[in-house]
Amino acid sequence: MDGVTPLITRLPALEVDWQTLLTVTLPLLLLVIIGVPLALAAYIVGAEMLVKRLPKRAQPSVRPWIWVGPAIFFVAVILVYPMLGTVWTSLLDRNGTSFVGLGNFTRLLTDGGILIVLRNNLLWLILYPGLVLLFGLLMAVLSDRVKYEKPIKSLIFMPMAISFVAMAVIWQFVYYYRPSDVPQTGILNAILVNIFHGQPQTWIQDTRFNNFALIFIGVWGATGFAMVILSAALKGIPGELLEAARVDGANELTVFRRIILPLMMPTIVVVGTTMVIFALKAFDVVYVMTAGNYNTDILARRMYAELYKAGNHANASALAVILLLAVVPVLIFNLRQFRAVESRR
Amino acid sequence: MSVAVTTPVPTPATSAPARRPKLKTERLSSRVSSAGLNVAVLALTLAWVTPTLGLLINSFRPSGAFNTSGWWTALAPPYQFTLDSYSHVLGASDLPSAFFNSFMITIPGTIIPTAIAAFAAYAFAWMKFPGRNWIFLALVGLLAVPLQMTFIPLLTIAVHLGLTSGNTLPFGLNAGFIAVWIAHTGYGLPFAIYLLANFFRVLPSDLFESAEIDGAGPVTVFFRLILPLSVPALASLIIFQFLWVWNDLLVALIYIGGTPEVAPLTLTLTNLVGSLGQHIEYLTAAAFISMVVPLVVFFTLQRYFVRGILAGSVKG
Numbered sequence: 001m002d003g004v005t006p007l008i009t010r011l012p013a014l015e016v017d018w019q020t021l022l023t024v025t026l027p028l029l030l031l032v033i034i035g036v037p038l039a040l041a042a043y044i045v046g047a048e049m050l051v052k053r054l055p056k057r058a059q060p061s062v063r064p065w066i067w068v069g070p071a072i073f074f075v076a077v078i079l080v081y082p083m084l085g086t087v088w089t090s091l092l093d094r095n096g097t098s099f100v101g102l103g104n105f106t107r108l109l110t111d112g113g114i115l116i117v118l119r120n121n122l123l124w125l126i127l128y129p130g131l132v133l134l135f136g137l138l139m140a141v142l143s144d145r146v147k148y149e150k151p152i153k154s155l156i157f158m159p160m161a162i163s164f165v166a167m168a169v170i171w172q173f174v175y176y177y178r179p180s181d182v183p184q185t186g187i188l189n190a191i192l193v194n195i196f197h198g199q200p201q202t203w204i205q206d207t208r209f210n211n212f213a214l215i216f217i218g219v220w221g222a223t224g225f226a227m228v229i230l231s232a233a234l235k236g237i238p239g240e241l242l243e244a245a246r247v248d249g250a251n252e253l254t255v256f257r258r259i260i261l262p263l264m265m266p267t268i269v270v271v272g273t274t275m276v277i278f279a280l281k282a283f284d285v286v287y288v289m290t291a292g293n294y295n296t297d298i299l300a301r302r303m304y305a306e307l308y309k310a311g312n313h314a315n316a317s318a319l320a321v322i323l324l325l326a327v328v329p330v331l332i333f334n335l336r337q338f339r340a341v342e343s344r345r
Numbered sequence: 346m347s348v349a350v351t352t353p354v355p356t357p358a359t360s361a362p363a364r365r366p367k368l369k370t371e372r373l374s375s376r377v378s379s380a381g382l383n384v385a386v387l388a389l390t391l392a393w394v395t396p397t398l399g400l401l402i403n404s405f406r407p408s409g410a411f412n413t414s415g416w417w418t419a420l421a422p423p424y425q426f427t428l429d430s431y432s433h434v435l436g437a438s439d440l441p442s443a444f445f446n447s448f449m450i451t452i453p454g455t456i457i458p459t460a461i462a463a464f465a466a467y468a469f470a471w472m473k474f475p476g477r478n479w480i481f482l483a484l485v486g487l488l489a490v491p492l493q494m495t496f497i498p499l500l501t502i503a504v505h506l507g508l509t510s511g512n513t514l515p516f517g518l519n520a521g522f523i524a525v526w527i528a529h530t531g532y533g534l535p536f537a538i539y540l541l542a543n544f545f546r547v548l549p550s551d552l553f554e555s556a557e558i559d560g561a562g563p564v565t566v567f568f569r570l571i572l573p574l575s576v577p578a579l580a581s582l583i584i585f586q587f588l589w590v591w592n593d594l595l596v597a598l599i600y601i602g603g604t605p606e607v608a609p610l611t612l613t614l615t616n617l618v619g620s621l622g623q624h625i626e627y628l629t630a631a632a633f634i635s636m637v638v639p640l641v642v643f644f645t646l647q648r649y650f651v652r653g654i655l656a657g658s659v660k661g
Binding site: 044138154220324 | 382383385386389390393394395396397399400403411412413414415416417418441442445448449452453456457460461462464465467468469472473474477480483484485486487488490491494495496497498499502516517518527528530531532534535536538539540543546547562563564567577578580581584585588592593594611628629632635636639640644
């Protein structure tokens, strides 16, 4: 937990200035709430009007750029430019003065500690998306059949509304360890000791469990996300399609396998890919819970440590590039999906 | 919003052969779910809620009680619940302005990326242009870029343009807000475009073809067909982007730093507890206070996740 404090500067408490809040801040907020959507709508309507003034033959080649232009601009400035800088830095020495080629990579990958990091990333990569999809689909499908669907889904979704810091606090009360001669305050150990008469375990420190314990915090937090999206897709399936299949005598399992699953597949792929990417980017949970200690370190946290703790931009950049290389299989898979959908149209 | 008459969507995991519905009356009776289904749903939900429940109960316990006994012991007499943690957290006078600041950051931080992503997703899904697949692929790749790697170059740009919390723009708008909006827009776009483009792509193409034959331009198609048809996806995206921005601490910290005038709720709440380990009972209350707005957003938008909206539109 101490790892968070260096980032936080203590703020002086403010007197509540209600007059300023109500006469300056509130009108400004309303102005922003109205102005921002208006500006965005004005952009697209205005740009289309300009396109319509072009010769008819030029319009189709200009129009798409009107629509993707703002996105490409923001992505280029906020993500691509800094990323390219990072890739370049990974090929320089730690002072950023001389070109060392792949030197940073060979030094990092031959370091013994990196193997644990890579193993942990692999665990996250397999277990996190798998469990999130499993629980998410299960809960989407099960909750769709009960009358109290709404409250159930809201409760499952609730962890999504919690910041990672709060999640870490919540799960400390689950994983908390106290010696076996005093009452347990963590519910997991309490169940283990009082119901199964076992010994309390240090879930966060014990290298047998801790990675699974951390991954499960992530799964707990993300299942609501998967469930809500999968549930929306489930509800998007036309009722008459299912009806027609049933009239033709298909049983529920066939309806699921032949109609629901194929129709939901684009969504399952979207959610699954997102979870794979989340798994690769996993940072907060490990950072807050263990700060990478007890063999729980992962690439993104290691990179952060290299960047802000060690100040080694070269190593940090090289680790980022390794993360990017790890996402390449996802990229290829997505491109295939993308093209498959294209060819079906 | 016109919604088609909906049929219960059959589910695989629980459908025993005996529940195979063939007649309308049988299907209606199948809505009376089996006991096994209810037990499974309730057990999973209970397991999911318990950790949060533990925190909630601990937040109402006297200071330090959570350290000596489990939260479940508070459920038996003698009851010792107190609002001390909440009054401590709410008594801190930064909270009202922090609420405004959180809205000031989160609302544009949700609207801007969602709108720009919807424009782009429309083009990716329904327009042809050179490099379309490669740009989309690049966007998917950018989903994996760890945010930490963008902070230092971006901060340099922000300082260069004067988009820091030290500057005030017309209408008294703090320039730091602009920096945070732009940052959240960039960070949110790849996922938003990815999600929306995948959704737009599976919309029925004959609808758009007939609209184009009727002489509808792209703006009309976008606002009259794409957006109404995509309400479930848009609602999901808006909820998630809102939550990400609302719960974000790091981006706000990096781009507007420790300026109390513009600090959002997360930053202020974190500062209330200072070091997280010490006043954990205050953080429990603070965490629940910070959850109020995201939960309200979720509950109010949840009705948009209406079943069969696609079926309804195609039929009409």
